[in-house]
Amino acid sequence: MLAAILxxxxxxxxxxxxxxxAAKKFAVEVDPRELAAMEVLPGANCGACxxxxxxxxxxxxxxxxxxxxxxxxxxxxxxxxxxxILGVEAAAASPEFAVVLCQGDNRKxxxxxxxxxxxxxxxxxxxADGPKVCPGGCLGLGxxxxxxxxxxxxxxxxxxxxxxxxxxxxxxxxxxxxPRQVIRMAPAEATVHVxxxxxxxxxxxxKYCQVGCIACQLCKKxxxxxxxxxxxxxxVVYEHHSEAAxxxxxCPTRCIRDFAxxxxxxxxxxxxxxxxxxxx
Amino acid sequence: xxxxxxxxxxxIFVNNFVLARFLGICPFLGVSKKVETAxxxxxxxxxxxxxxxxxxxxxxxxxxxxxxxEYLQTIAFILVIASLVQLVEMVIQKVSPVLYQxxxxxxxxxxxxxxxxxxxxxxxxxDYTFLEGVVFSIGAAxxxxxxxxxxxxxxxxxxxxxxxxxxxxxxxxxxTAGLLSLxxxxxxxxxxx
Amino acid sequence: MKLKxxxxxxxxxxxxxxxxxxxIEDCPLPTEFVVPLAxxxxxxxxxxxxxxxYVAKGQVIGTAKGFVSVPVHAPTSGEVVAIEYRPHSWGPSxxxxxxxxxxxxxxxxxxxxxxxxxxxxxDMIEKVRLAGVxxxxxxxxxxxxxxxxxxxxxVRTLIINGVECEPYLTADYRMMLEEPERILQGVGLLQTxxxxxxxxxxxxxxxxxxxxxxxxxxxxxxxEVVSLHVKYPQGAEKQLIAAVTGKQVPSGGLPMDIGxxxxxxSTAAAVTDAIVHGRPLxxxxxxxxxxxxxxxxxxxxxxxxxxSHLVEVCGGLAEEPGKIILGGPMMGFTQLEFNVPxxxxxxxxxxxxxxxxxxxxxxxxxRCARCVQxxxxxxxxxTIAAYARRNLSAEAAEYCAMDCIECGSCSYVxxxxxxxxxxxxxGKAAILAKKRKSP
Numbered sequence: 001m002l003a004a005i006l007x008x009x010x011x012x013x014x015x016x017x018x019x020x021x022a023a024k025k026f027a028v029e030v031d032p033r034e035l036a037a038m039e040v041l042p043g044a045n046c047g048a049c050x051x052x053x054x055x056x057x058x059x060x061x062x063x064x065x066x067x068x069x070x071x072x073x074x075x076x077x078x079x080x081x082x083x084x085i086l087g088v089e090a091a092a093a094s095p096e097f098a099v100v101l102c103q104g105d106n107r108k109x110x111x112x113x114x115x116x117x118x119x120x121x122x123x124x125x126x127x128a129d130g131p132k133v134c135p136g137g138c139l140g141l142g143x144x145x146x147x148x149x150x151x152x153x154x155x156x157x158x159x160x161x162x163x164x165x166x167x168x169x170x171x172x173x174x175x176x177x178x179p180r181q182v183i184r185m186a187p188a189e190a191t192v193h194v195x196x197x198x199x200x201x202x203x204x205x206x207k208y209c210q211v212g213c214i215a216c217q218l219c220k221k222x223x224x225x226x227x228x229x230x231x232x233x234x235x236v237v238y239e240h241h242s243e244a245a246x247x248x249x250x251c252p253t254r255c256i257r258d259f260a261x262x263x264x265x266x267x268x269x270x271x272x273x274x275x276x277x278x279x280x
Numbered sequence: 281x282x283x284x285x286x287x288x289x290x291x292i293f294v295n296n297f298v299l300a301r302f303l304g305i306c307p308f309l310g311v312s313k314k315v316e317t318a319x320x321x322x323x324x325x326x327x328x329x330x331x332x333x334x335x336x337x338x339x340x341x342x343x344x345x346x347x348x349x350e351y352l353q354t355i356a357f358i359l360v361i362a363s364l365v366q367l368v369e370m371v372i373q374k375v376s377p378v379l380y381q382x383x384x385x386x387x388x389x390x391x392x393x394x395x396x397x398x399x400x401x402x403x404x405x406x407d408y409t410f411l412e413g414v415v416f417s418i419g420a421a422x423x424x425x426x427x428x429x430x431x432x433x434x435x436x437x438x439x440x441x442x443x444x445x446x447x448x449x450x451x452x453x454x455x456t457a458g459l460l461s462l463x464x465x466x467x468x469x470x471x472x473x
Numbered sequence: 474m475k476l477k478x479x480x481x482x483x484x485x486x487x488x489x490x491x492x493x494x495x496x497i498e499d500c501p502l503p504t505e506f507v508v509p510l511a512x513x514x515x516x517x518x519x520x521x522x523x524x525x526x527y528v529a530k531g532q533v534i535g536t537a538k539g540f541v542s543v544p545v546h547a548p549t550s551g552e553v554v555a556i557e558y559r560p561h562s563w564g565p566s567x568x569x570x571x572x573x574x575x576x577x578x579x580x581x582x583x584x585x586x587x588x589x590x591x592x593x594x595x596d597m598i599e600k601v602r603l604a605g606v607x608x609x610x611x612x613x614x615x616x617x618x619x620x621x622x623x624x625x626x627x628v629r630t631l632i633i634n635g636v637e638c639e640p641y642l643t644a645d646y647r648m649m650l651e652e653p654e655r656i657l658q659g660v661g662l663l664q665t666x667x668x669x670x671x672x673x674x675x676x677x678x679x680x681x682x683x684x685x686x687x688x689x690x691x692x693x694x695x696x697e698v699v700s701l702h703v704k705y706p707q708g709a710e711k712q713l714i715a716a717v718t719g720k721q722v723p724s725g726g727l728p729m730d731i732g733x734x735x736x737x738x739s740t741a742a743a744v745t746d747a748i749v750h751g752r753p754l755x756x757x758x759x760x761x762x763x764x765x766x767x768x769x770x771x772x773x774x775x776x777x778x779x780x781s782h783l784v785e786v787c788g789g790l791a792e793e794p795g796k797i798i799l800g801g802p803m804m805g806f807t808q809l810e811f812n813v814p815x816x817x818x819x820x821x822x823x824x825x826x827x828x829x830x831x832x833x834x835x836x837x838x839x840r841c842a843r844c845v846q847x848x849x850x851x852x853x854x855x856t857i858a859a860y861a862r863r864n865l866s867a868e869a870a871e872y873c874a875m876d877c878i879e880c881g882s883c884s885y886v887x888x889x890x891x892x893x894x895x896x897x898x899x900g901k902a903a904i905l906a907k908k909r910k911s912p
Contacts, residue, residue, distance in 0.1 A: 003347035008356060011339065015363035026370040028377075055381070113809055116832055117892045118862065123899050128564050128809055440859035442837035 033085055034062045040081045042073045046149045048171035061086060073169035095188040096170040098163050102138040102182050103195040103211045103255060103264045105158035109134055110208040125179040133208035136197035138182050144174035156266035164269050165259060190241035191260040192248065199231040213255050219247035284415045290471045291419025297395045298427035299464040304395030307386050308428060309453060318432035320379040321386065322425030324372060328364050328390055329399055333417035335360050336400040337410060357400045365391045395424060431460060476678055478702035479712040481849040483882045485640050485705055487679060491762045491769040493643045497651055499773045500786055506548050506572040506777035507559050508534065512816035513613040515541035520570055526553045529581035531753050534570050543605040543615045546753040547572060548775035550579040562799050562806055562813045584751040594666050597748050604747030605754045609739035610634060611800055613818035616740055620666050622729040629732040631669035632717050633660050633741060635676040635683065636701060636708035639801025642821040644758035645738050647771045649683040652742060653690050659741030660696060662748055667734055672696045673717050679703045705803060706880040710735045712849050724876050754817060761787045765794045765824035774815055781811035783822055795827035803881040836889035844883035844893060850876050854883035854893045861900025866907055869900040
């Protein structure tokens, strides 16, 4: 009995002393706040903060070179936690969702040519500016869907990308990968959007797309502050998004949609509820 | 001399710790996504295995047996292995933070790696002399590293293939591991026993 | 006797019977010439004429910009009616000079012939540059740049490319049969410029009459005529050098690194025109062929002629084309419309019917390694393509993606119809973009 206790005890002591020395010799300075921050961050390594992965952001946070509200996927929750860890005041950045500003799927928009090649929007765009006649419309080959780390993008059967507002965290990876810049960021509360990205004249747009914006200005007449028409394309002024809904009925091509009422045709997603709190 | 060679070859190929004895499957599946990480893990485990075998050999023959406390073998061995793993962790964190990050949780898990404990115990069970024990541990460690690196190479190639949805990830990894193990069965008969 | 060749390669049906027996015809002048300022590799030319100005045939209408660039000349005499963006065969609309011919087709009086014996090497290179000569095999690389290797890279072997390995195309073949003296005079001039000890004219064995003719013409000279095994892409620079000299151009290197230079037969003829006759490059031979055109022909066309005119001259379309290709079926550019102009590099216009196009959807890679077997550069196309598609450009570069010559052999043999060349091109673009971001 005694032998057992003593021998194990001795081995333990030797190990402890040796490790003690080693700990001093191989010490690595790690700020405990950095570890705490790493634990709180979502860990998706999406890069929306502009740093290589959550570890990079944690390091910069502790170094004091960046704000605590730079992690969109984390949401207000994470901002508060990070603020507590670092002992700073924090104002959450207002949440944003990505929106695909196009409704022109295969049934509604004309194709230039039959594309047989890599299922990638950037690759297709390189071939004579893409298979769609419309220069700004969604190509529907799914590059954004593959880039989204949160599985928030769905491709409809007719070849259109639709972003699920329940899952979108505003990380902007889809915006970066889209070769046509048809995906834009909008504040979470803004549910009304003009779903068109073409700057061509109305008569030209009418030829190649049934639901394109023809810059007829009827929306601006119905809600002057909520819309601006630039370069033959109408866009919602998001600061006045609450006034925009009245123009939906006035639009002759039905290119203005309210996501609270439903997603574009062909999507299986249920209508988004804009009042629901944004999930972290 | 031939005996030592036989022990070495047997430990690396014929009775490979991962593919024939099925020990150490946890890091085998967990750290084999990239060849560099697998190699790093292999080196860490090699260090732990060889030093652990030496130290546990001494512990067995100079502490446990003389004092008649062989029943404490498991605890004593784990104590030694745990300390060694702590040491390795500290060294890696200092020397290569990148490797430290990529190994993640699997580095401290070497403590509970059945291959390391298994090696230490087998060494005693087979009544090896000190030299035989060292050779056995080197062979076991090399075999472990070999299995990991081979598997990592296979998995890197698998990344480029169009795998059916239901097989993606762990499923195809396990199927591949089984096939690799089957391939190593070809070495059976190389060494008697 | 085994014919010289290179490793890898494929044997597509050569389909040259549509036009190989048709002598070169002059293409009647169209009513409008659209001369793009970008027709070559390097910086596009800069317009040096104004709207409303009269230009003579061969007059400079665009000057070269920098060293890797060439001037461009008026294909006929007439009036400059516009300088604007026009559809271009490379995809986007690019600046072009639009000329309305006056019907006189008068040469500019500034062009003077010279005696090459009185010219220095530098004079000859400058004449080639001023004449706007580019590689006529299709790549359109400025010829004077190729003719000016750095002094430490001495070209010892000059190879003249009479291979024309692309299926359907017979432009170079007819040139060799009908104008051998013009070509050979150019070869002699090129040899003088390079100071090459050895001159080899490489011709594929499916052109026995051209080989015989050239052997006859070269009998009293030191030029060697080599008959090459019929295989695609024998006409690619690196493969031609490998077959003729047995040496490989190193990865990432150029032919001059191993003392070799390759020029197309038509380029040699253009060099003759430039140096001896003082005439700029304004015309070339273009094979209009394929099952969808009524009368396949080998036409002598002027640069700036719209494809619609070429189709008209060849009797119009036999049926609705499934594919319109500028160049050959392996490495040519698919076009959407006929309103683009022919340029210095337009060696062919291929019109295929709907049934000639194979719209098979892509399948998974079955690791058959046919692409590996046929790759003339000995790459692993399936691996490079897999990495490129997953945006792993570092790994793609490791597997030597930048050495791919985009010949199309891999895409041709793939049983799963995987767009290998498109994927590799995508990968190459990503690698170059990364290099530009962080050199």
